[in-house]
Amino acid sequence: MIEAIGLTxxxxxxxxxxDLSFTVQPGRVTGxxxxxxxxxxxxxxxxxxxxxxxxxRVLIDGKPYAELNRPLRTVGALLDAKWVHPNRxxxxxxxxLAKSNGLPDKRVDAVLEAVGLTQVAGKNAGGFxxxxxxxxxxxxALLGDxxxxxxxxxxxxxDPEGILWIRTFMQNLAAEGRTVLVSSxxxxxxxxxxxxxxxxxxxxxxxxxxxxxxxxxxxxxxVLVRSPQLFxxxxxxxxxxxxxxxxxxxxxxxxxxxxxxxxxxxxANGVVLHELSPQRGSLEEAFMQLTGDAxxxxxxxxx
Amino acid sequence: xxxxxxxxIKLFSTRSPYWCSALALILGVGLTAIIAxxxxxxxxxxxxxxxxxxxxxxxxxxxxSALAVTTEYRFSTIRATFLAVPNRISALVAKTVVxxxxxxxxxxxxxxxxxxxxxxxxxxxxxxxxxxxxxxxVAGVGLLFGIGAIxxxxxxxxxxxxxxxxxILLVWNMLLEGLIGIIPKVGVKIQAWLPFQNANHFLAxxxxxxxxxxxxxIDFKLSQWGSLAYFAGIAVALLVVALIVAKRRDx
Numbered sequence: 001m002i003e004a005i006g007l008t009x010x011x012x013x014x015x016x017x018x019d020l021s022f023t024v025q026p027g028r029v030t031g032x033x034x035x036x037x038x039x040x041x042x043x044x045x046x047x048x049x050x051x052x053x054x055x056x057r058v059l060i061d062g063k064p065y066a067e068l069n070r071p072l073r074t075v076g077a078l079l080d081a082k083w084v085h086p087n088r089x090x091x092x093x094x095x096x097l098a099k100s101n102g103l104p105d106k107r108v109d110a111v112l113e114a115v116g117l118t119q120v121a122g123k124n125a126g127g128f129x130x131x132x133x134x135x136x137x138x139x140x141a142l143l144g145d146x147x148x149x150x151x152x153x154x155x156x157x158x159d160p161e162g163i164l165w166i167r168t169f170m171q172n173l174a175a176e177g178r179t180v181l182v183s184s185x186x187x188x189x190x191x192x193x194x195x196x197x198x199x200x201x202x203x204x205x206x207x208x209x210x211x212x213x214x215x216x217x218x219x220x221x222x223v224l225v226r227s228p229q230l231f232x233x234x235x236x237x238x239x240x241x242x243x244x245x246x247x248x249x250x251x252x253x254x255x256x257x258x259x260x261x262x263x264x265x266x267x268a269n270g271v272v273l274h275e276l277s278p279q280r281g282s283l284e285e286a287f288m289q290l291t292g293d294a295x296x297x298x299x300x301x302x303x
Numbered sequence: 304x305x306x307x308x309x310x311x312i313k314l315f316s317t318r319s320p321y322w323c324s325a326l327a328l329i330l331g332v333g334l335t336a337i338i339a340x341x342x343x344x345x346x347x348x349x350x351x352x353x354x355x356x357x358x359x360x361x362x363x364x365x366x367x368s369a370l371a372v373t374t375e376y377r378f379s380t381i382r383a384t385f386l387a388v389p390n391r392i393s394a395l396v397a398k399t400v401v402x403x404x405x406x407x408x409x410x411x412x413x414x415x416x417x418x419x420x421x422x423x424x425x426x427x428x429x430x431x432x433x434x435x436x437x438x439x440x441v442a443g444v445g446l447l448f449g450i451g452a453i454x455x456x457x458x459x460x461x462x463x464x465x466x467x468x469x470x471i472l473l474v475w476n477m478l479l480e481g482l483i484g485i486i487p488k489v490g491v492k493i494q495a496w497l498p499f500q501n502a503n504h505f506l507a508x509x510x511x512x513x514x515x516x517x518x519x520x521i522d523f524k525l526s527q528w529g530s531l532a533y534f535a536g537i538a539v540a541l542l543v544v545a546l547i548v549a550k551r552r553d554x
Contacts, residue, residue, distance in 0.1 A: 045553070045554075048386055049385070049386075049389050050382055050385060050386070050553065050554040051553040051554070052551070052553060065389055066389040066390070067389075068389065071386065071387070071389055072386070072387055077386060079382070080379065082378075082379065083378065083379040083380060083382055083383050084378065084380065084383075085313075085316075085317055085374065085378050085380050086378065087317050087318055087319075088313075088316045088317050089316065092312065092316035093316075095312055095316075096309050096312040096313050096316070097383065097387050099305065099308055099309045099312060100305065100306065100309040100384075100387040100388055101387055102305065140383070
């Protein structure tokens, strides 16, 4: 479990992370979501003890990172796949990491196997493609068989196959009961990967909730209804307390109701339905709406 | 011990220490070869065998040692190191010990290699190492390299980038300390307290070659071993500052 309490990081007058508190539970993938520059990476560096918080603290299973004994056995992290010496082989990179935390060399072979890099283990990491570097970074994170895993934008720049591989990999790790925190600036990606979300903007916590709840809440559900008997159905829905508006092509747009409820009402009153479809705003729209005020570097769109 | 093994793996799994060691060896022994080759047979002395090691090869070792740290910052492997070993001071001390040890061994190899080569090239010269001063002049090179490595790594930790650290070390060692002697009256007095001048003083043989040795003409206040201790003290003090800075700042 990861626990951030009032985490704050200032660089001079710029506040990168502002009084951020959240928890990350084991057994599920938690998405760490926010626009670019929201403070996701800074927060992750503070979790890992690389950056010193200006105020507040962050605990991993109740302890600050610096107090963990042989930390790679507790926490695995992939912050940047390029944190390798380009002229050092993949195996040598993992070997020194393993040695530093008293892990046997056979763990090195095991993680190379797990990420599918056994064939190129003797090659210099500098010659790796982005996808291969990313796999090496994940191998390093898995080295100590840790209970807690952190990934910073792991799918950035990957091809669809690589994205699918990482997504499945993270879900499997969580299914094994581990704590998995994954950052991203793409809600659509997180909707597929994470079951829990911590959303931040400009260093501040916007919300922490389950992904489904976040999407439902932020996209504002409505249901499109088409029927030759709308004159009859409309007032019935209004009586039930739903908001009814005229949609396109003479259809009705009903908000506050599920399609099930509307269907039941129609059947009970003998109304013929031609279409009954839940409408969902795009995830991006919802995300923009929520974090719109919290984007650090604005660009005016279409003005 | 684990951390020493870690740093050893890191150092020897990249190419730069091999290249730097080879370069130091070639330059150090090579200069002695040129000196021995151009000195009349029978005129070669122990005082002439260590110019290559104590001046030229030392500069290469300073660069090698700084690189051991700055490349870690350059490729952010220092962050991977601090993730694996959150106690930054032990991680950096382990690295310093490994690099300083290698530099010391390299220094001995180059010093005795230069001496042996001079002996082969100039068989009639008196190159026997008899006195304590002569032993110090040859075997002391390793100590100088080890301490120099500590100083260079301290600069590397503080500056964090290769170009800056290398520039500082080379200008300091090869130019600045010598040029200060040009300042009238006080220059020589200041030089008596500069680290690399004291390093030279430690090696100085005295006797007939005194005027040709580096550091000649400076009125040192310390004994020769005192000068070595002074050089070591400055290197360690700089390292302590570097470690404190590295512990406090964001990686």
